[in-house]
Structure formats: structure tokens, C-alpha cells
Amino acid sequence: MGGLSTALLIGVGGLDAAQGALDATSNNIANVNTPGYTREAAQFSELPQNQSNAQITGGGVMLDGLDSIRDELLNVQIQQQTSLQSAADTESASLQQVQTYFTSTGTDITSALAAFSSSLVQLSGNANSSAAQQGVLAAGQNLAAAFNNTANGLTNVQTETNRQIPDTVSQINSLTQQIAQLNGQLAQLPAGQDGGTTQDQLDQEVQKLAGLTNISVTKTNNGETIATGSGTALVEGNQSFNLQTAAGPSGLQQVLDSNGNNITSTIIGGSLGGALNIANQVIPGFLSQLNTLARQFATAFNSAQTAGTDSNGNAGAAFFTGTSNLSSAAAGISVGLTSAAQIAIGSGGSAGGNGNVANLSAALTSALPSGQSAAQSYASLVFNVGTAASNASTQSTAIGDNLTQLTTQQGSISAVNIDEETANLLRFQTAYEAASRVVSTVQVLGNAALNMGSGTSF
Amino acid sequence: MRIDPNIVPNLLAELQQSQVSLNTALQQVSTGLSVNAPSDNPTAAAAMVQNTIESGDLDVYTQNVSTALSSVQTANSVLNSVVTSLTSAVSAGTEGANGTNSATDLQALANEVQGILTSVVTAANTSVSGSYLFGGTSTTTPYTANAASPAGYTYNGNTSSNSVAVGDQNSVQINLPGSQIFSNATNNVLGSLSSLVSALQSGGSLAIQTATASVDSALNYVGQQQVFYGNAETQLNSQETFLQQDKVTLSTQANSLIGVNMATAATNLTQAETDNSAALAAVAKVLPNSLLSYLAPPA
Numbered sequence A: 001m002g003g004l005s006t007a008l009l010i011g012v013g014g015l016d017a018a019q020g021a022l023d024a025t026s027n028n029i030a031n032v033n034t035p036g037y038t039r040e041a042a043q044f045s046e047l048p049q050n051q052s053n054a055q056i057t058g059g060g061v062m063l064d065g066l067d068s069i070r071d072e073l074l075n076v077q078i079q080q081q082t083s084l085q086s087a088a089d090t091e092s093a094s095l096q097q098v099q100t101y102f103t104s105t106g107t108d109i110t111s112a113l114a115a116f117s118s119s120l121v122q123l124s125g126n127a128n129s130s131a132a133q134q135g136v137l138a139a140g141q142n143l144a145a146a147f148n149n150t151a152n153g154l155t156n157v158q159t160e161t162n163r164q165i166p167d168t169v170s171q172i173n174s175l176t177q178q179i180a181q182l183n184g185q186l187a188q189l190p191a192g193q194d195g196g197t198t199q200d201q202l203d204q205e206v207q208k209l210a211g212l213t214n215i216s217v218t219k220t221n222n223g224e225t226i227a228t229g230s231g232t233a234l235v236e237g238n239q240s241f242n243l244q245t246a247a248g249p250s251g252l253q254q255v256l257d258s259n260g261n262n263i264t265s266t267i268i269g270g271s272l273g274g275a276l277n278i279a280n281q282v283i284p285g286f287l288s289q290l291n292t293l294a295r296q297f298a299t300a301f302n303s304a305q306t307a308g309t310d311s312n313g314n315a316g317a318a319f320f321t322g323t324s325n326l327s328s329a330a331a332g333i334s335v336g337l338t339s340a341a342q343i344a345i346g347s348g349g350s351a352g353g354n355g356n357v358a359n360l361s362a363a364l365t366s367a368l369p370s371g372q373s374a375a376q377s378y379a380s381l382v383f384n385v386g387t388a389a390s391n392a393s394t395q396s397t398a399i400g401d402n403l404t405q406l407t408t409q410q411g412s413i414s415a416v417n418i419d420e421e422t423a424n425l426l427r428f429q430t431a432y433e434a435a436s437r438v439v440s441t442v443q444v445l446g447n448a449a450l451n452m453g454s455g456t457s458f
Numbered sequence B: 001m002r003i004d005p006n007i008v009p010n011l012l013a014e015l016q017q018s019q020v021s022l023n024t025a026l027q028q029v030s031t032g033l034s035v036n037a038p039s040d041n042p043t044a045a046a047a048m049v050q051n052t053i054e055s056g057d058l059d060v061y062t063q064n065v066s067t068a069l070s071s072v073q074t075a076n077s078v079l080n081s082v083v084t085s086l087t088s089a090v091s092a093g094t095e096g097a098n099g100t101n102s103a104t105d106l107q108a109l110a111n112e113v114q115g116i117l118t119s120v121v122t123a124a125n126t127s128v129s130g131s132y133l134f135g136g137t138s139t140t141t142p143y144t145a146n147a148a149s150p151a152g153y154t155y156n157g158n159t160s161s162n163s164v165a166v167g168d169q170n171s172v173q174i175n176l177p178g179s180q181i182f183s184n185a186t187n188n189v190l191g192s193l194s195s196l197v198s199a200l201q202s203g204g205s206l207a208i209q210t211a212t213a214s215v216d217s218a219l220n221y222v223g224q225q226q227v228f229y230g231n232a233e234t235q236l237n238s239q240e241t242f243l244q245q246d247k248v249t250l251s252t253q254a255n256s257l258i259g260v261n262m263a264t265a266a267t268n269l270t271q272a273e274t275d276n277s278a279a280l281a282a283v284a285k286v287l288p289n290s291l292l293s294y295l296a297p298p299a
Helices: A004-030 A072-100 A109-125 A130-187 A196-212 A270-306 A326-332 A357-365 A374-414 A418-450 B007-031 B042-096 B103-124 B189-202 B205-258 B262-286
Strands: A040-046 A050-052 A055-057 A061-068 A215-220 A223-228 A233-236 A244-247 A253-256 B143-145 B153-155 B163-167 B170-173
Touching: A004 A040, A004 A061, A004 A418, A061 A196, A072 A130, A072 A196, A072 A215, A072 A270, A072 A374, A109 A130, A109 A357, A109 A374, A109 B042, A109 B163, A130 A196, A130 A223, A130 A233, A130 A244, A130 A253, A130 A270, A130 A326, A196 A215, A196 A223, A196 A270, A253 A270, A270 A326, A270 A357, A270 A374, A357 A374, A357 B163, A374 B007, A374 B042, B007 B262, B042 B103, B042 B163, B042 B189, B042 B205, B103 B189, B163 B205, B170 B205, B189 B205
Parallel strands: none
Antiparallel strands: A040 A061, A050 A055, A215 A223, A223 A233, A244 A253, B143 B153, B163 B170
């Protein structure tokens, strides 16, 4: 049977256990606002029982350790959604900038087209008025300027987005280096042991990495192996592989793996994926639509202008110039005429009359080679820009809702609840007090046993 | 089940959401527009491109109609005065042909008709804001004196005419060239007046009668040409009515595309304000609460 010393050992074990639990609680309370912290819980187990003859007594408690409470599957889902949301947010932010150039401001292409069109109508009614002629010239210059501004605005957003790419890639590289280092630390731990704070840090870094690009994470004996969506290794064990950037043929940044292979097209998630999509796909698409419009419109208007006769009796000269290079047609378009007298108002080879004004007006309303009139093809560009911006923000909201649910779920498992910790504090305080009372009681009893028979009180 | 103790991020997200709604509602009420950027409604934003261009044109079409109307009306009243002048010329010719006039009387009549000829030429040279009404599309004075010409005047204009755009794919011809009205080969107003002057000066009754008859026929011809201006005026007036209706149609369309229903917008704003204050009140109430508030401080 157990003696007083057994009771003392059990009491001390209880003190240790309560002490460990208090450590966990105090650490939880201290880290309540630390990002990525997962709450710790003390794990207790019973010690083997003591058997002496037919008598069995309990063996006390053992503190197995402090476990961090986490759900790896949820972490993976959160990483994936974070990649998607980060891409949608990056796209949405750029597209919000893009669409300001397509918003009715008075200097946008819609307003300029409307002013140009009505200046021609005005000219039709007042062919000999120099004010009406000047009006057409000025409205034409404004229209060319509106094309220039819109094209330059798009290009600026593209350049700005493109400039972020090397920064993002260097952030990715510094994260993968840290992750590899943490992997190395985790590998030192015995198998099956929770990584605790190191694992928290690792998860936090992987989470940040997921915000930058789309990744796939696999658990191996060497810690976490991380690859890009297409399988290019970023981290293996304690080794990390740096991505690189290089300017492509059109000046746009390309992403290369550590061996120099171009992996740009496989990066679709995270802020890197979003930025690449905006700079390499979305804005070039809008620009090409705008350039085609500028060029076809200029050609159509010029052919109406050259068919007529200007106020000096000469055949009309090209109204718009600078569109010969399709890739810079919208940025380059300008008015080639130097005076309002060069507008081909008349027809039939002699000055006077407004015979050609109807043809000039018709260039605005009749179908261009694209099959749509200038206004219609600009309208479809506005529609495309609006849809892209609206889709990106809708997507961001939808993924955000999803992510909120996942984070709430993760919080319900891993986050520190102050009320719970306060209750635990009271609980372990009581347990500690009780265990210390056991120790002091055993001491009193021990003293009593030692003094047995020597007392004078009998 | 354990719940997520981190209510702060959720509360902040709710707060932000209610502020976004509040801003949207406020923007809609203050601008009167439900579409302030293409992403608010891409279809409506695209449709507004055409609408903006058309309504811009519409205002100028209306201006063109009134300019064209004034030009057509002026031309019509000029032709009215020409008809009156020609009628007096016919009476002068008839009087001269009755055989009871002395040479002095005939000379007086010839002077009168000469005066009429001059006034008709002045009428034919009428210009409105720098454009000659009867010069075709030419910018030079339509009729100038020319002794070599049988009528005494040459036509310097051309045979074209100006058409003014008054609607999409709709333009109205607003003038006839002077050569068609005043110096036509078969009914030459100026030529017949000039012949009448010569006939009156030479005094032969038969010649005066013939010349008077051709002035009379020219008079009828001018009357026929006036019909053109009457038709143009009718056409312009009906186009003006159409443009007014079209303006209403376009602004109704614009309003339904990007406008905001003020009653709905105001309700949304009130709703958003209520939501926002509720969210704020919830944050203020929930955040300070914890078990610690109910525990006695450590002794």
C-alpha cells in the first residue's frame, strides 16, 4: 500500500500539472491578440496505478505537454481562399482605377464623341459660320485628347501594376526562405510532437505566401513542401527555391523559376496572379479594343473628309493623324488639320455649301470594319470594363464571405477566448491551491507521525 | 460547440459593410444617379454612350431646325415681295399695251418696271447671316449687272442646294438655286422684266403685250417655286415636334438607365443610417463585456 510519501508524490505531481496548465493559460491570455497564435491546452493523463498486494491506489497525474489546438485541413482551405481573394482584390483595385477613365466626366470619350457629333450637326446648319467650323476643329481635338488620355490612363495602370511584380516576387522569396528555416526547426522535434509556436509561425508565413501567389502545400517527413500551382517547388525541407523576374519582349515582367523557366502563365492566384492578369491580359485587351476603335474611326472619318472640298477649294486633307501604328493608335491620334478652313465642308470640288457635312456625320454613325459604329464599339468597351470591374469586386465579396466563415470556424477551434481562459485560471488556481494543501497536509501528517509517542499531551 | 471568440473582426466587417451601404445610399441621393461608374451597371453604362451622343445631337438638331426655319421663312417672304413686284409689273405692262399712252407715259411705265427689276435683283441677292438665299451653295453675290447679258444680269451662283441635318439620317433641303427661280430658261423673271422695259421704251403695243404675257408667266412660275419653301416649312415644323418628343424619350431612357428613384433612394438612406447606428451600438455594447467584469478583484 502507498504511504505518506506516495501521497506527497501525487500531491507534487498535481502541483506540476496545475502549474503547467497555468502556464498554458497565461500564455494564451498573453497572446490573445497575436496573429496566427493557436491556443494551447495542457494535456493531462493518469499515471499508472500502484498495486500493493490486493490494494490498488491511484498513481496521480502526469502533464503530457501543452498542445496547440489547430485544424490543418481548415488552414489549407483558408490558404486557397486567401489566394483567390487576394487575386480578386488586386484586380478589383486596378480595375477601379481603369474604370474612372470610362466614367462620364465631361472629358471622357463618350462626352467628346457627343460634342464632336453635335459640332458636326451645328456645322450642317451653319456651314459658313467660322464659329461652327472652329467648333468642329476644337471638338475633334478634344476627342483625340480623350482617346489619348484614356489610352495613357490604361497604360499607367498597367505600368504601375507591372512595377509591383518584382516587389511581390522578392516578398515571396523572403517568405519561402523563412518557411524553409522554420521547416528545419520543426524537423528537430520528435515525430508526432506538435510544433507549437514554431508551427504557428510556419502557418502564418504560409498564409502570407498564399496571399501573394497560388500554392500547394504537402506535409512530408521534412516538414511542409510548398510548390506553386503548377508544381514548381518553392520550399522542400529546409531548402527554398527563389523565383526571379525578367522583363519580357513587350517590357512586361515575366516570372521565372529558379532554373530560369518562364512560369508566368501558371501563376493565377494571389496578388502576384492578380497583377499578372491585369498587366498581361486585361489591360492589353482593353487597349487593343481602344486602339482598333481609334484607328478605324480615324480612317472612316478621314475618308469622308478626303472625299470633300475644304473652304479653300482644295480636296480635304486627313482630319486625324497618328493612327498608322495600331498598337499606339489611341495614344497617338491627333488632329492633322491646322485651320478650320481645311475642314471639307463642301462637296463636288468647289468650296461653299455643306454637301460633305452629312458624309462627315455619317462616319460617326455608320458601321466601322468592326461591324459596329464608333459609339457602339466604344459602348461595348465600356460594357467590358464595367463587367470586369463589377465581376472582380463581386468575386472579392463572395470569396470574402467564404473566407469569413472559414476564419470563424478556425477561430472557434484555435482562437483564445478570454472568458474561457479566465474560468480556466480560476479552475487551475483552485487545483493548485488544493494540491499545495495536499503537500502541506502530508507535511503535517509526517510531523505527527515523527512525533508519535514523544508528545507530553497524553 | 465552441464558438469563435474573435468577434472584433466580424463586428468591424459589419460596421464597414453598413458604412459602404450608407455611402452608396448617400451618393445616390446626392447625385440622383444609380450608376456612378461603369461597374455599377455595365449594361446601362454602355447604353448611355449612345444616349449621351443622341441627346447632344438632339439639342443641335433643334437649333438647326430653327435656323433653317428662319432661312426658309425669309426666302418665302422675299418671294412674296417678288410676286407683289411682278404683279405691279404685269399691271404696268397691261396699262402700257392699251394703246392710249403717250411716249412720256410709256417712259414713266418703263422706269417703273426698271425699278421693279432692280428690286427683284436686290431680293434675289438677299443674304441671311452671310449666306445668300438664292446663290445655290456659292458664297459670291448671286446676280451682278452685266450689259452683255440679254437680261442685263449674270448669275454667279451654282445649281447646288444646301441641306441641313435636322435628325439622324434626316436632312431638309432649305434653298433653291437662284438660276432655277429668277433666270430659268423657260420662265426667266429677270429676262422677262428686262424685255418689258425695252418693249415699253420702244412703244410697240404688240411687243408690250408679248413681254407682259411672259412676265405674267414668270409670275406664275415664281408662285409654283414658293410651294417648295412652304413644304420645307411644314417639314421643319413637324420635325421640331418630333425632336421635342424624342428629347422626352431620350431623357426618360437616361433616367431609367442611370437615374435613381428618389423615394427608394431616400428610403435606402434612412435604412442605411439605421443599420449603421445599430451596428455602432452593438459594437459599443458587446466589446467591453467579459467574465472579468463580474469577478471580484484579487484580494
